[in-house]
Amino acid sequence: MKKKDRKLITGMLLTLAALLVGGFVIPVDVGAPSDTRTILDHSTQEYVSPSCIDEAEVTNYLQETNYGHALTLDYEPESGCSVDYYQESDVPLIVATLKTIGIVDQKWSAEDMLRNA
Structure with a gap:
């Protein structure tokens, strides 16, 4: 193997290692899915999360919908x-990516979702 090829491979491996370590160190916030x-x-x-409704100071003019609609309004x-319910704070970047693509479970379960709103 040529010296130039070794430097290229070493540089690529160091870059990959830095990205991998950075992914476990860099904290990000993960927002709830729009549904x-x-x-x-x-x-x-x-807007109020269902788990916070008992402590919330709300009027009688309520509507159940999804988080995306609340943000649109x-x-x-x-x-x-x-x-706190709609944000998950300080999640490592790699874990946040895995949650977004569905490999790791999110904070919000299927029971927390509203379909056809």
């Missing part, structure tokens, strides 16, 4: 509880 169940309060123009989260 995650959400409750809208049209009076206050806020530009509604704000009702509380920190809803923010």
Whole structure:
């Protein structure tokens, strides 16, 4: 093997190792899928996660829909509880990628999804 080829292979392996290590070190936030169940309060123009509804201060003008629709309407989260529910913080980049493509389970299960909203 030529010296030039060895340098090229060594450089590629070092780059791959750096990307792999960086993927486990770089934290990212993962947002909920757009079809995650959400409750809208049209009076206050806020959204609430189903798990936070008991503590939420909401009016009677409610609608069950999905998270994507709430974002489309530009509604704000009702509380920190809803923010925490719809965001998964400080997930390593590689794990976030695996969750996005479905290899690793996400925080949100199939029961949290709303179909045909």
